[in-house]
Amino acid sequence: xxxxxxxxxxxxxxxxxxxxxxxxxxPVASPGEMLAYELTLAVSPQASWxxxxxxxxxxxxxxxxxxxxxxxxxxxSLRLSSEGKTFAYEPDLILAGGSPxxxxxxxxxxxxxxxxxLARLAPSGQRAWLVPLEQGADWSRNPVVRQAxxxxxxxxxxxxxxxxxxxxxxxxxxxxxLAGKPLTPPREVGRADRDTWNLNxxxxxxxxxxxxxxxxASEVNxxxxxxxxxxxxxxxxxxxxxxxxSLYPDLQVNDAGIAALTWFDERDGNREVYLxxxxxxxxxxxxxxxxxRVTHGEGESIGAYLAWNGDRIGLVWSDEAGGERRxxxxxxxxxxxxxxxxxxxxxxxGQSSIPAIRASGEGFxxxxxxxxxxxxxxxxxxxxxxxxxxxxxx
Numbered sequence: 005x006x007x008x009x010x011x012x013x014x015x016x017x018x019x020x021x022x023x024x025x026x027x028x029x030x031p032v033a034s035p036g037e038m039l040a041y042e043l044t045l046a047v048s049p050q051a052s053w054x055x056x057x058x059x060x061x062x063x064x065x066x067x068x069x070x071x072x073x074x075x076x077x078x079x080x081s082l083r084l085s086s087e088g089k090t091f092a093y094e095p096d097l098i099l100a101g102g103s104p105x106x107x108x109x110x111x112x113x114x115x116x117x118x119x120x121x122l123a124r125l126a127p128s129g130q131r132a133w134l135v136p137l138e139q140g141a142d143w144s145r146n147p148v149v150r151q152a153x154x155x156x157x158x159x160x161x162x163x164x165x166x167x168x169x170x171x172x173x174x175x176x177x178x179x180x181x182l183a184g185k186p187l188t189p190p191r192e193v194g195r196a197d198r199d200t201w202n203l204n205x206x207x208x209x210x211x212x213x214x215x216x217x218x219x220x221a222s223e224v225n226x227x228x229x230x231x232x233x234x235x236x237x238x239x240x241x242x243x244x245x246x247x248x249x250s251l252y253p254d255l256q257v258n259d260a261g262i263a264a265l266t267w268f269d270e271r272d273g274n275r276e277v278y279l280x281x282x283x284x285x286x287x288x289x290x291x292x293x294x295x296x297r298v299t300h301g302e303g304e305s306i307g308a309y310l311a312w313n314g315d316r317i318g319l320v321w322s323d324e325a326g327g328e329r330r331x332x333x334x335x336x337x338x339x340x341x342x343x344x345x346x347x348x349x350x351x352x353x354g355q356s357s358i359p360a361i362r363a364s365g366e367g368f369x370x371x372x373x374x375x376x377x378x379x380x381x382x383x384x385x386x387x388x389x390x391x392x393x394x395x396x397x398x
Contacts, residue, residue, distance in 0.1 A: 036060045038081060040067070040391040043371040044097040046104060047071075047362040053104045054371055055084075055097040056391060064091040066108050068125055075369045075393040082129050085121070089113060092121075096148045100156065100182055103127065107137070107147035107158060120144035120160045124184060133184035139176050139192075141165055148205040150212055155187060156180040157212045159232070161196050161203060173198055175214060177232050193237035194230040195220060202252040204309075208261070208284055215242075215253040215265065224249040227267060231288055240290035246271060251306075255287070258312040262338050263287050265295075266308040266319055272297070275304040277321045281340035296340055299323060299332075313363035316343065318396055320359040320370050329355040331372050335398020343398045350374060350392065367397030 040056040041064075052071040059065045066085040070078045084106055085092040095108040109120040120137035137144050137160050147160035162174040175194040179187040197218040205214050212232045217225040220241070227242040227250045242265070243250040253267040263284040268275045282293030299305035303324020310319045317336040322329055331350040335343035349370055350356035359372040375389035 039386055039389045041373050041389055042094050042358045043360050043373055043391055044095050045360045045362045045369055045371050046097040046099045047364045047369055048099050050102050051099060053097060054391060055095045055106055057093050057095060066092045066095045066106060068104050075395060084123050084125055084131055098149055098151055100151045105149060107149040109145040109147060118143040118145040118163050120147040122149060122158055135184045139190040146203045148203050150205055150207050152207055152210045154182055159205060159214055161200060173200060175230060193232050194239040204254045206256050208257045215255040217251045217253060223247055226250050227253045229287060242292045254309045256310055256312050257284050264310050264317045266310050268306045268308055275306055277305045277308045279319060279340060307358050309359060309361055311361045311363050311368060313368060316398060318361050318368035318398060320361045322357045329357055331356045331359050333370060333396045349394050367395055370394050370396050
């Protein structure tokens with residue numbers, strides 16, 4: 005049973021310029037405060053939800069919380085993952101029939117086993133069903149889920165376990181009903197690497213299109229694309245073997261069949277965000293339209309994600325500004341032309357990372373976690389890490 009947990013409500017206004025802002029006192033963590041990492045969003049005309057992994061103290065579960073039409077967190081956060089001595093990470097959230105469906109993966113701290121899961125939240129706030137994502141003896145991680153009609157299309161990375169350590173990681177695909185019942189057996193649709201840690205997906209014509217980075221026969225990781233249909237799957241490499249890593253892609257397609265692809269690349273001597281926009285057919289043929297460089301700062305520009313709203317693209321990323329990591333956003337038209345300058349969305353003491361963006365009304369909702377760490381460690385060294393949500397209207 006899902007036990008509701010109390011979460012603090014936070015919202016940031018639309019971009020405020022740094023100059024002239026009032027002084028903001030350093031946040032103070034309260035005992036037992038919810039810690040939220042790597043937010044995800046699901047937005048529809050009927051409902052909107054945020055999700056994250058985290059919890060109180062050192063726990064890491066999957067939590068969901070509804071949003072109002074302005075993107076403000078409402079009520080209580082609800083735990084979707086099971087209780088227990090496992091750590092859950094990186095949820096991917098959609099709305100199916102108005103109810104949240106999430107995919108994530110967990111790590112067993114005693115065996116290091118990685119297992120991916122799929123679950124749905126019932127209107128009562130309790131978990132309606134929970135199913136594992138697996139294939140044979142392999143471990144599973146980094147799942148994504150999309151809805152096509154009455155089917156849930158799910159993909160994940162099949163990670164070799166100790167018993168299958170001679171295998172290479174694979175991209176695995178399976179379909180489920182909206183009630184969580186398997187409709188197809190799991191099948192391998194592409195190859196990945198042990199350092200492939202990002203899998204994103206979109207739908208085009210009822211088919212799932214996946215993007216990620218992997219080296220394969222290349223010297224460093226390059227962008228890979230897989231189209232999965234009922235007849236099979238095909239994998240193409242999008243970026244050339246230029247010796248510079250191309251990492252963490254996100255691909256989305258609008259109703260006119262125009263695709264937008266973003267990622268961060270090291271081709272110019274620094275990690276910078278790039279954007280390529282053009283017909284999806286070109287991407288599927290391995291002919292990615294010429295990309296534009298979005299960022300030009302001295303700091304690392306990483307963690308780029310995007311969404312379509314009609315014929316406009318909302319692009320968000322994490323960047324270094326004045327020694328702090330902040331969230332930036334910029335709008336583009338369907339030809340990839342900027343609609344204005346980049347805007348800084350996050351501010352105040354602390355750092356910001358890993359944004360998510362979804363179309364909402366005439367613009368977009370953007371979510372991220374704002375945090376302070378002791379040193380440069382992981383979650384266990386977080387002093388506080390809070391969900392932040394803002395509107396972006398290019």
